[in-house]
Amino acid sequence: MNNDGNASTPHIGGPTARTGVWFVGARGSVATTAVAGCAAVTAGLHPPTGMVTETPPFDGTGLPPLSSLVFGGHDTAHCPLPKRAEHLTDAGVLPHGLASAVHAELQAADQEIRTGGPLPGDTRGDEELITDFAADLVSFRRRNALARVVVVNVSSTEPLPAPDAVRLPPSSLYAAAALRAGCPYVNFTPSTGLRTPALTQAAAAGGLPHAGRDGKTGQTLLRAVLAPMFVQRALEVRAWSGTNLLGGGDGAALADPGAAAAKNAGKERVLADTLGHTPEGEVHIDDVPALGDWKTAWDHIAFEGFLGSRMILQTIWQGCDSALAAPLVLDLARLVARAHEAGLAGPLPELGFYFKDPDAGPSGLSEQFTALLAFADRLREAK
Amino acid sequence: MNNDGNASTPHIGGPTARTGVWFVGARGSVATTAVAGCAAVTAGLHPPTGMVTETPPFDGTGLPPLSSLVFGGHDTAHCPLPKRAEHLTDAGVLPHGLASAVHAELQAADQEIRTGGPLPGDTRGDEELITDFAADLVSFRRRNALARVVVVNVSSTEPLPAPDAVRLPPSSLYAAAALRAGCPYVNFTPSTGLRTPALTQAAAAGGLPHAGRDGKTGQTLLRAVLAPMFVQRALEVRAWSGTNLLGGGDGAALADPGAAAAKNAGKERVLADTLGHTPEGEVHIDDVPALGDWKTAWDHIAFEGFLGSRMILQTIWQGCDSALAAPLVLDLARLVARAHEAGLAGPLPELGFYFKDPDAGPSGLSEQFTALLAFADRLREAK
Amino acid sequence: MNNDGNASTPHIGGPTARTGVWFVGARGSVATTAVAGCAAVTAGLHPPTGMVTETPPFDGTGLPPLSSLVFGGHDTAHCPLPKRAEHLTDAGVLPHGLASAVHAELQAADQEIRTGGPLPGDTRGDEELITDFAADLVSFRRRNALARVVVVNVSSTEPLPAPDAVRLPPSSLYAAAALRAGCPYVNFTPSTGLRTPALTQAAAAGGLPHAGRDGKTGQTLLRAVLAPMFVQRALEVRAWSGTNLLGGGDGAALADPGAAAAKNAGKERVLADTLGHTPEGEVHIDDVPALGDWKTAWDHIAFEGFLGSRMILQTIWQGCDSALAAPLVLDLARLVARAHEAGLAGPLPELGFYFKDPDAGPSGLSEQFTALLAFADRLREAK
Amino acid sequence: MNNDGNASTPHIGGPTARTGVWFVGARGSVATTAVAGCAAVTAGLHPPTGMVTETPPFDGTGLPPLSSLVFGGHDTAHCPLPKRAEHLTDAGVLPHGLASAVHAELQAADQEIRTGGPLPGDTRGDEELITDFAADLVSFRRRNALARVVVVNVSSTEPLPAPDAVRLPPSSLYAAAALRAGCPYVNFTPSTGLRTPALTQAAAAGGLPHAGRDGKTGQTLLRAVLAPMFVQRALEVRAWSGTNLLGGGDGAALADPGAAAAKNAGKERVLADTLGHTPEGEVHIDDVPALGDWKTAWDHIAFEGFLGSRMILQTIWQGCDSALAAPLVLDLARLVARAHEAGLAGPLPELGFYFKDPDAGPSGLSEQFTALLAFADRLREAK
Structure with a gap:
């Protein structure tokens, strides 16, 4: 369990606890749609179509409510979220009127976005980047008095790293930062993330639940x-x-x-x-x-x-794709947050339903759905 | 159990027992493809692609071997099976050369086809037709010393019967004949078959397994x-x-x-x-x-x-369609024959995998497949 | 030539002459899109994509400019055009923002829409309806000082009339009214329109150009x-x-x-x-x-x-369909208006390019396009 | 005109004159289908579906009859044509029974196939290969007393030649041989053929009709x-x-x-x-x-x-593809043969209907068809 709370912050982990969702690629289409959509569903503007965790089998499983989610993230782009939401409206991804209806929530999330990296010309080494990213995570958690923060990679797909690469790919730097900051981790992209020998030991030792890889949307x-x-x-x-x-x-x-x-x-x-x-x-x-x-x-x-x-x-x-991915990303953030709360650690093959390249488990969607329902039961029974 | 065997016929029900498959619509594309295909697979000319019962989960379930199947049936058409097989070859359903390679088996099945009905101008009433059809079934079983005969409806789809119809639809006449002759029954078509109040009681009293309705092929x-x-x-x-x-x-x-x-x-x-x-x-x-x-x-x-x-x-x-239906029809004949041998009676909802309009059970294919595998286990454990 | 102008109206037929486009079905999707789109293209908000008459082969053919078109029409529905345009925006037919940008033009056209018929319970006979509709046309032309009015049927498809029908179908009532008022006529629907023996003689005698039937859009x-x-x-x-x-x-x-x-x-x-x-x-x-x-x-x-x-x-x-039909409807109104000005009369088989069921001419699109280009040349040479 | 006939050969160019069709890639699918199909249509076994030159607009244009065509060609493969035809039957390209019905014609064509090149390890230079290929063409023409021989490239697509290639690509060697032997030339493939600066002058000087490039089939x-x-x-x-x-x-x-x-x-x-x-x-x-x-x-x-x-x-x-290409190849051989007879020379842009990358002319199929019909008229009027 995280222990960075203190007496001056609100009560953490109780019924009013809030959960952080930290997007790597926070200004991208998927993250923007997730933030806007979470606010819209919370406000009752839209039904939660596409969110599996809002269907009856997940009743009573203790997932953090959508209204309790607090968003932030890393990105190397600078376009403010409200503007991104307008672009997505013009592109037909978001319905007209939504961006203005949830402007406050987009603005709030935008305030919690920090510059990612490595940027062109960045002189920081891998270790320094990991340290910086982890500090961003810890700060986000503390400032918002969050019970926990789930890091979710929704950034653009990286090229396959060269076998002789000296540096870690960016997705792995962010994943390492999540481990260091004690954050559960979800990789919704085909990028490397935790799937590198360099992070195997840290992931095993971290005692954190994680899930991936590559969201299965179409x-x-x-x-x-x-x-x-x-x-x-x-x-x-x-x-x-x-x-x-x-x-x-x-x-x-x-x-x-x-x-x-x-x-x-x-x-x-x-x-x-x-x-x-x-x-x-x-x-x-x-x-x-x-x-x-x-x-x-x-x-x-x-x-x-x-x-x-x-x-x-x-x-x-x-x-x-954004409309298909966003509700799944919200699902995953909630499921992995709850798994963390329930003390689960390591890969969660029960979430193979969501991924093209899951950690383990069956490959047919129906068997994967059965596994997901069993996972829901397990969460329901957890404290 | 049937008891029309006698001392002069070969031993029935032992390891060399043979199983009858009686097609209603025996000169149609599906029946012709099933007869020709069964012979071809038995002779090793083709792998059993499309036959679920030939996959590993069905090993040891005691299904009658393909080589033990004896074919006959009713039809109102007269084109001999070897000629039908040639037509199907020209139509691209059967591969070239197959019709001649299995000519003997087609000829043998053709000898066991009896005229169905009611024919145009037929003066026989329902009861008389049922009696005649049942007699054909009993004769087929006795002459060929068959352990049992499964009746499989693969004839053309009937119109929906009028609510005030006085007579039974033909598919129900054949189904009634199956019950009377003590034969398990499969309805691979959307026609009425056993699904009429007039046959409900007889079906329940018959102690015979049956399955339907309407094969799910495309x-x-x-x-x-x-x-x-x-x-x-x-x-x-x-x-x-x-x-x-x-x-x-x-x-x-x-x-x-x-x-x-x-x-x-x-x-x-x-x-x-x-x-x-x-x-x-x-x-x-x-x-x-x-x-x-x-x-x-x-x-x-x-x-x-x-x-x-x-x-x-x-x-x-x-x-x-014929190539899709024929292996499923062979599957069903074998599964229902084995169910009969195992003493099962009544509808077999575990076979919903094969039907558009099954007797009961789940509607998703994956759940239906799971049920089918459980049924295989059940057969394996039966005597 | 029409001669209902008088000294108190602006000069008719000169370079500043305006042309009326009278839609039967004026509150429908096609008419609304045509009115809104004509205004949008005139204002430079959108390029004239989909309008064949705005391509180079039609330069110098003397077609009435889009800015000179004045819209009106009949309909039995009551929803105001600006509101219809909003509905079409929500439906993704019109781009967001367009309805408000051309609100004035929609409002102006809405003012020129008259109630069509026969309405349920209408006691007027065919002759009375024709008279009323023709009066609407003449009034529209006079009040707006229009050089001419082209009547364009874009209403919902009628059922095929019964062979023994006593009354004319509505589409034919409107067509007859066009003849009576001296208006060129276009039937963009599969409805009867002028294609009834009852109107053959009047059409021939009217000396008016007309074109149909059934726009070819998909x-x-x-x-x-x-x-x-x-x-x-x-x-x-x-x-x-x-x-x-x-x-x-x-x-x-x-x-x-x-x-x-x-x-x-x-x-x-x-x-x-x-x-x-x-x-x-x-x-x-x-x-x-x-x-x-x-x-x-x-x-x-x-x-x-x-x-x-x-x-x-x-x-x-x-x-x-509305976005495909609207520019063709504008094309046709302009071409038939210009044909009228040039003194052409009777069916215009050169417009077969636009119709599923043209009056005559080739059936292949390419030959029809060639015929249309030849028609453009003819118009260019006309006075 | 070719002038390699002599007194001992039959009359050339008269009503009984025969025309040679020489395939580069003579053992390929297209050539085999063309040879088999020409024989089948000639024998009345199949209608000439897919052959544009057998439709009414080509009546009286003086094209060589299908029965007058004599086939030969180059190939580096060795599978005999009758065997290739069997393979194409198994592959569903040729109908069952056709290969045996036209066995004699396939056999005859097979006798006229010569080894192409350059073969692996071939020590002949470009000039020597051209000389050898041209000799094959002249021999074919003389031995069969042919009025003319059309060379048609239907071999596999070559890679684009490197800009600094020293040798001519094989397709150009065959094209050069055609020029040298006084044969009209058709390139049905995207390969270089005559489209190389090295052959521009020879093609212009040859006084031979030619057409290409890359048959338009799907x-x-x-x-x-x-x-x-x-x-x-x-x-x-x-x-x-x-x-x-x-x-x-x-x-x-x-x-x-x-x-x-x-x-x-x-x-x-x-x-x-x-x-x-x-x-x-x-x-x-x-x-x-x-x-x-x-x-x-x-x-x-x-x-x-x-x-x-x-x-x-x-x-x-x-x-x-073979069934689509073969009738077009027969069309082209006949059209170009007739063009040669009529004294036409140089590229034939009127045949753009057949090609993806024609020598000139319109790019729309309909305009190309119009040009083809005009070409038919021209041939009809030629002596």
Whole structure:
């Protein structure tokens, strides 16, 4: 348990305790949508569509209420959150009128955003950056009298680190800072985060719950329900090909072949784990700025049935990635916060439902959902 | 247990026992594909792709081997099975060369096909037809010294019976004959079969296992995996629309609005059961003879995510219905035969995995698969 | 030429002459979008995307400038145009901010909308209704000192009239009123309009240009370019199936089987005219309110190539019907107004580019475009 | 005119004259399908579906009859044509029974196939290879007493040649040989062929007709009809993305990034030429062996309409490339042979209808078809 509270701060951990959510990438589309959406749902402006933790199976599990969440984060960009929310409104991600309705909450979160790093020309070494980031976390927790702070990485996908890299990738610096500050950690991106030998020992010793990697929001979500169908029906998948078109920041980031490779590794893992082999076919991620924050994913699955008959399934998914990710990010922050409160530590494979590349556990969505419900029961029974 | 064996027939029920599979609609595409395919897999010409009962979870469950199945059936058509198999080869359903490779088995099954009914101008009443059909079943069992005969309805979809109909629909006449002859029964079509008050008592008293209704081969199979995904992710399905294009006999039969209504009831049940409400949208079934036995199903799902964002999933399924249905029909015949041997009676909701409109049980495919695996365990433990 | 001007009105027909556009269905989505869009383009708020008459081939053809158009119309609904524009903004048809930016123009058009008919319980006969409607047209022209008024039907699709109907369908009453008032007429809907024997003689005698029928905005537009491709490449179209999903007023209107039949007749004409035969396949129009004013059209084309090879083309069109129709409606009003000024009379088959069911001329879009360009040349040369 | 005939050969150029078609890539799928298909159509086994030159507009144009065509060619592979035809039958490209029905014609063509080059380890220089290839052409013409021989490149796509390459690419060696032997030339592939400065002068001096480049069979065919639609309707194409999945030899060849680059250049040219700008979006070509000779092409077009409304068109093309290409190749051989007979020389831009990257002329399919029909008229009037 954290112990940085003191007599001058409000009571921490009691029924009025508040929980911090610290976004790495706090000025990005996902974080902005999460902050605005949390405020909108709390205010009753919108139903909590897309938030699994607001469905009946999670009643009585002791999750921190949405109204108790306090937002902050790191980012290297400078656009204020209220302005970002306006941009997202123009892009059709946020409904008209929402940005002004929750302006105060966006403003409050904006005040809690600190400059991340390393910045271009930054002379700080890894250790110094970790120390600085951890200090930001501790300060946020103390100033806001928070019971705990969950760090959630929602920044742009990093390129795969070179095998001989001397420095830690930024996502790992932030993850290390979370460990040092005693914060549970969630990696919603395909970036490295805690998945580096350099952090294995610290993660094990930290006694903190953590979850990852790479949120499952669109094409891979579909793959996680369709691949088991073929297996269960004893149909032979010959080839599974996919193309993703997306604009927005993610499209540009993933136009980098290194970042795309990181992203695709997760996508392919679902198929390999479920089918027991890697079928033919490639996955493309194209940057199409004209699509803005909306993503189109086309999948083409060639499979073989009885007596060698050749059949085809195609799927076309048109979704808004930020709107898909934001409620899941809120879910994860709440679940991991509650896990921390309940004294759980280490990876949480029960949260595989949310990830393309989970720490462990089944690969089919349905089994993952069953595991998540069991986790809810476990939380309900925890003190 | 049946007791029509006698000293002059081979030992029944022992390790060399043979099992009868009696198709209502024995000259149709599904039955022909099942007979030809069973022979082909038995002969090692093809792997058992699409047969769930040939996967590892069914090892040791005591299912009758494919080589022990003996085929017969009713039909009102007259085209010999070897010729039907040639037609199916030209239509791309059966691979070239198969019809001649399994000619003997097709010929043998053809010898066991009896004329069904009622034929146009038939003066027999319901009772007389049931008696005649049951006699065909008993004769088939006795002549072939079969341990048991499973009756499987794979005939064309009937129109929904009028509420004030005086006669039973044909599918119910065959189902009644199965009960009378002591045969387990499977209804792979949306037709009435046992689902009529007139047969409720007889079904309950018969002590026979039965399963239905309406095989889940394409669009509804997909719906049974996709609908749970939306529920699990707390996404709100607004509209689910579908169009099916198919030629072949099924296309023509379903061009009849009554038959289409029967078919669509099953399709819609999956959504209503899973989503908890019936979304907007219609289902069309078009007869497109140019497509032959190949079916194309387009689904368009409009759903709502976080903060009211509007998203779309579309699926296009291009499959061969006969090739999808035949291995499931073989699965069902074996499972229900084994259930009969194990002394099970009444509806088998554990087989909901196979049906659009099952007797009971969960509506999501994954839960249905779990139930099927549990059923396999139960069979394994039965004597 | 009209001659209802008088000394007290401004000079008519000169360089400052204004042209009236009278919408039947003036409070509908298409009319509202046209009025708002004309104002927005005139004000430089948006480029004239989708308006063919604003492209270089139409330079110097003497079309009335957008700024010279004056809008009015008939409707039986009462929702004020500014309010309708807000609804269309919420529905994503109009961009945010536009309704308020062009509020004055919407208000002005709203003032010129008169109650149409026949209303429920209306005791007026056909002749009386025609007289009343014509009086509205003449009054609009005189009060606004308009050089001419083009009547454009953009109201909801009527059911096909019964063969023994005693009364004229409403669309024909409005068309007759246009003739009587000396107004050129455009029928952008599949409704009857001038296409009834009852109006043939009056249309011929009126000396007025007219054009129709049924604007080609989505699925049929595609068909008009794809069908010629198959013909030109000597590929054999076996089946052409289509499903349209749409909400909004049009979806509800077309859920009426009679209205759908009227609509589909036009769609099928394109294929029959181009292919020389009617392929297999049906067209469905489903009302899906969740889609609002956005339409999705799926087409599935089964065709045969060399040596009987079977191939498939599928298209999915996701468009906003009002946004597609409105610029075409403005095009047509301008072109027909200019034709009137140039003294042209009778049907204008050169405008087949715009219609599913044109008066005459080629059925392929490219040939229709060539004819339209020739028409532009003709207008350029006219006085 | 060629003048290598002599008194001992049959009369050349008269009504019984025969025309040679020499395939570069004579053992490939396209050439095999063309040879088998020409024989099948000649024998009345199949209608000439897909052959534009067999439609009424080409009556009386003096094209060499299909029955007069004599096939030969170069290839570096060794599989005999009758065996290749069997493979194509198994792959579903040729109908069952055809290969045996036209065995004699396949055998005859096989006898006229000569080894191409350069082979691995080949020590011949460019000049020697050209000389050898030309000798093969002259020998073929003389031995078969052919009026003329059209050389048609249907071999696998070459990688784009390096800018500093010392040798000519193979496609250019064959093209040079055609010039030297006095043979008209068609390049149905994206390879260099005559499009190299090294051959410009020879091509101009040769007095031979030639046509190219890169046959337009699927995705680009569609683009050539869809892109003009957007232009004609003044709709703004923002992004045009495409993915092609194909197995067979072409899939493997195009998995080479250099070859794919060559292929994509043609695809993009259609859009740039028609739209007047290059929209956002990429084109992918994936090798998916499970699809065999069947190709699936998905296109996603994001376009903007009136008042900035965002709309989407998607197309899915599932075709058999060999079956699409073969009739066009026969068309081209006949048209270019007739052009040669009529004394035409140089590039034939009127054949742009057939090519992705034509020598000149319009880029829309409809205008190209009009040009082709005018060319037919010209041939009809030629002696």
